[in-house]
Amino acid sequence: MGITFRKETFRDDYTFRNSPEHIRRFPFPFNEDAYMYAVNIEPHVVGPKGSVLENLIDVDEHYVAEMQDRALVLAEDPLRCQSLPHMTLAGWDLLELLMEQQALGYPEHFTLERNGDRWRWINRPLGIDDTFTFGDTSTLPYGPMEYITRQSQGDFCILDQRDGNLWMDAGMVTTQADWSLDFDIGMNFFEWHAPVPLAHEKGIFTRALKFLTNIQQGKPARRLNWTMTINPRLDTSPENYHKWGPDRATVTPDNVGQKVHLRVELQSFWRLPRSNGIVFPIRCYLINMDELVTQPKWARRLHRVIRDLPEELATYKGLTRYRPTLVEWLSKLDDGSPTSSGFGPD
Amino acid sequence: MAVKTIISRPIYGTLSPQPGKHHLFIADAEGALAIIDMAGKAPSGFFDGAEIDFIPGPEGKHIAALEALEPAQLHLPPSFASLLPRLRQTLTNAHMGLRIYLAGTEGLIGQAMQVALEAGIDHTSMQTEHRGSLARRMQCVHCKGITENVTTQPALCSHCGLLLLVRDHYSRRLAAFQGVCINAEDRSEIPPMEEAFP
Ligand code: HEM
Numbered sequence: 001m002g003i004t005f006r007k008e009t010f011r012d013d014y015t016f017r018n019s020p021e022h023i024r025r026f027p028f029p030f031n032e033d034a035y036m037y038a039v040n041i042e043p044h045v046v047g048p049k050g051s052v053l054e055n056l057i058d059v060d061e062h063y064v065a066e067m068q069d070r071a072l073v074l075a076e077d078p079l080r081c082q083s084l085p086h087m088t089l090a091g092w093d094l095l096e097l098l099m100e101q102q103a104l105g106y107p108e109h110f111t112l113e114r115n116g117d118r119w120r121w122i123n124r125p126l127g128i129d130d131t132f133t134f135g136d137t138s139t140l141p142y143g144p145m146e147y148i149t150r151q152s153q154g155d156f157c158i159l160d161q162r163d164g165n166l167w168m169d170a171g172m173v174t175t176q177a178d179w180s181l182d183f184d185i186g187m188n189f190f191e192w193h194a195p196v197p198l199a200h201e202k203g204i205f206t207r208a209l210k211f212l213t214n215i216q217q218g219k220p221a222r223r224l225n226w227t228m229t230i231n232p233r234l235d236t237s238p239e240n241y242h243k244w245g246p247d248r249a250t251v252t253p254d255n256v257g258q259k260v261h262l263r264v265e266l267q268s269f270w271r272l273p274r275s276n277g278i279v280f281p282i283r284c285y286l287i288n289m290d291e292l293v294t295q296p297k298w299a300r301r302l303h304r305v306i307r308d309l310p311e312e313l314a315t316y317k318g319l320t321r322y323r324p325t326l327v328e329w330l331s332k333l334d335d336g337s338p339t340s341s342g343f344g345p346d
Numbered sequence: 347m348a349v350k351t352i353i354s355r356p357i358y359g360t361l362s363p364q365p366g367k368h369h370l371f372i373a374d375a376e377g378a379l380a381i382i383d384m385a386g387k388a389p390s391g392f393f394d395g396a397e398i399d400f401i402p403g404p405e406g407k408h409i410a411a412l413e414a415l416e417p418a419q420l421h422l423p424p425s426f427a428s429l430l431p432r433l434r435q436t437l438t439n440a441h442m443g444l445r446i447y448l449a450g451t452e453g454l455i456g457q458a459m460q461v462a463l464e465a466g467i468d469h470t471s472m473q474t475e476h477r478g479s480l481a482r483r484m485q486c487v488h489c490k491g492i493t494e495n496v497t498t499q500p501a502l503c504s505h506c507g508l509l510l511l512v513r514d515h516y517s518r519r520l521a522a523f524q525g526v527c528i529n530a531e532d533r534s535e536i537p538p539m540e541e542a543f544p
Contacts, residue, residue: 079490180487186519187354194354195515238487238526242508245530321531 002108005064005125011072016232016286022061023291024345027052029224029264031343033304035313037199039207044220044268052266055105056220057098058283059153064125066153066175066234073174073235074150079182080237081146083158083170090158090170091145092135093272094279098148123151145170154266154283157181159189161213161276168192169277175234175284177227177263178241178318197312215271215278222268227317228326229263232286236263251322256329257290260322262302289326293333295345300337303330355514358455358476363388364445367395370436371417372458374401374426376478377450378408384447385415393417397436399429401454426457433458437465446472453483453494456521469518480543484512485522492522499542500528509536512543 008015018026047053052060073080083091099121103112111122120131128151132139140147149156149172157173159166165188173181184192189209190200199205215221229236230247251259266283293299306319307327314323340346361384369392371381378400385393397419402409412420423429437444446462448455455474463469481495484503491505500509503525510525517524529535 180524182490183485183487183515183517183520183524187517191354194352195513200353238524240488242488242527242530245527246532248531 003059003061003063003106003125006061008062008065010065010069010232010234014231014233016062016065018287018291019061020294021050023287023294025051026287026292027224027264027266027285028292028295028298028301028343028345029226029262030301030305031341033301033339034308035305036310037196037202037204037313039204039211040223041208041211041221041269042223044222044270052283052285055101056268057101057105057152057281058266059102059106059109063153067126067151069234070150070172070174077239080174080239081149081172082181082185083143083145084186087145087158087160087170087275087277088137088143090160090272090275090277090279091143093274093277094156094158095144095148096134097270097272097279098152102152126151145172152281154281157280157282158272159212159278159280161278164213165189166209166212166278174237176237176282177225177229177265177284178236178238180238182239195316197316198310212269212278215269217271217273220268220270222266225265225267227263228319229261229286230259230322232261232288234284234286248318248321251325253325253329256326257293258288260289260326261286262289262292289329293330296333297339297346299330299333300335301339303327303334306330352514354516356452356456356474356516356518358474360384361447361449361473361475363392364473366443366445368441368444369393369396369447370440370444371396371398371400371447371449372429372433372454373398373448374450374454374478375403375407377448377454377475378402378412380449380475380477381415381447382408382411397421399423399433401426401429401450426454430461433461434465437462437467440465440467447474448472449475450477451479451481452476453481453521456483456516456518459518460521463518482512482543483522484510484525485517485520486510486525488527492520493525496523496525497541497543498539500537500539501525 010016044056052058099112102110109124113120117134119134122129155173155175157168158170160169167188168184171181193205233244236244264285268281270279272279314320361380373381393415396417398412398417399421400412401423448458481497484493484496486503488508489506493504496512499512501512503510508527509529511528513524515524
């Protein structure tokens with residue numbers, strides 16, 4: 001039967017909403033009533049039907065609208081997609097991975113036909129039917145990374161592995177939580193994480209890097225990260241911070257439910273076969289407070305997490321200005337009763 | 347608005363003579379003193395295979411002291427921009443064993459390193475020593491323009507005019523610190539500009 005893709009926007013009139021099924025499948029990132037950074041990495045294996053883990057590369061009802069938003073961002077700012085010269089092979093690796101996974105998970109929407117190096121890719125939601133030669137960039141309208149990530153939800157960083165470190169040498173980054181690919185490209189794992197508070201001191205990045213550099217092909221891993229965004233805006237880039245920053249000052253007790261969104265990133269890590277690089281898809285999920293609190297357990301838990309969040313994290317995530325208003329609003333939905341462990345709604 | 351220092355912020359050392367025959371020094375202003383101090387530790391004949399590119403600054407200080415080292419070449423470009431074509435050429439044609447030493451302001455070290463990185467030289471193989479002004483090269487994350495010699499916090503972008511927080515987050519590729527709008531959430535908040543990088 002396939003997915004019914006919503007017609008919606010992530011800017012201007014902000015018509016983005018989640019359907020009831022998508023609210024229930026939202027990847028709520030808190031499995032207890034408090035939050036602190038940790039090395040929260042686990043194998044990226046298929047999860048329950050109807051969850052965002054039903055397929056390892058998730059395509060959902062927002063697919064078409066997200067791809068339209070990405071095209072708008074790229075037209076304004078082509079620097080959101082960059083690839084250093086040695087990264088083309090890794091781009092082909094990524095193209096293969098995303099075509100295979102999307103065709104596997106959603107055969108009614110995507111088809112990949114391979115005849116030696118001659119490949120045919122059909123993307124029905126976006127009306128694409130292209131035949132090209134795998135490995136020959138001149139047969140595609142864009143470089144391989146840009147071509148496939150214009151057709152895949154989420155941001156993508158491709159990391160080159162050398163000298164025991166990972167180097168951010170390519171990426172498509174249009175839906176980011178306030179960091180700049182153009183600034184960070186060419187940096188190593190510790191350098192691009194430099195602005196993150198507390199985690200360096202806790203040794204989190206040293207352990208995480210060790211894990212990532214040992215990732216094996218065919219054994220991807222994943223973790224969740226989260227922040228909050230005012231209005232369902234995908235492009236919360238530092239480049240445009242002077243445009244979306246003012247939204248943070250518009251939160252009032254009356255509009256919290258519609259304006260404040262929990263933004264969750266399902267991040268996964270995949271070894272690439274030819275280049276030996278790693279690809280890091282950052283799949284972003286948005287949910288507004290009215291939608292989120294339809295699950296009473298999530299409302300109670302989010303209240304406690306935001307209320308008790310360490311100041312450094314709140315500042316880093318940019319919550320400072322509206323945190324009191326949000327906590328006050330959420331507190332009315334928290335009767336103090338215990339919440340069950342685990343992420344899912346009750 | 348002091349921001350505590352972070353990992354991407356470069357760390358500079360003290361120049362020390364490296365083994366080898368070919369040495370390239372790039373320095374500006376007080377950076378000359380780092381070369382002169384290092385010369386005291388160098389074996390005799392060290393400067394026979396050395397080129398010094400020194401951007402003296404308006405007062406023309408330290409030139410005589412560098413001449414006294416008798417380097418194979420002493421080049422005195424008036425600005426980094428005027429050094430650039432020659433530097434690119436030198437690095438492209440460089441010997442495998444060329445040793446690189448950068449000394450002076452952060453802006454000079456960063457930009458010279460940027461050119462060397464583009465020529466395929468690894469950043470960890472270069473010696474650096476910071477001397478003189480703490481002024482920063484800053485890239486505005488919004489308009490991408492570079493503002494040179496930033497000494498205040500916050501600082502005005504010389505291209506788009508936004509008032510920017512000068513972060514410690516540093517890109518070797520751009521040879522610049524990142525500047526991010528400091529009052530994006532409420533433009534009426536105008537934090538005072540303080541001398542932060544004298
Ligand atoms: C190779 C894959 C990864 C890439 C490309 C990546 C990239 C990034 C970037 C660009 C940021 C934003 C930094 C800024 O403020 O400018 C970030 C934040 C962060 N990263 Fe990673 N990361 C990766 C893997 C990991 C792993 C494995 C961990 C594990 C524990 C981790 C933990 C964090 C944390 C805790 C933050 C702060 C997030 C927040 O509070 O919102 N990252 N990452």
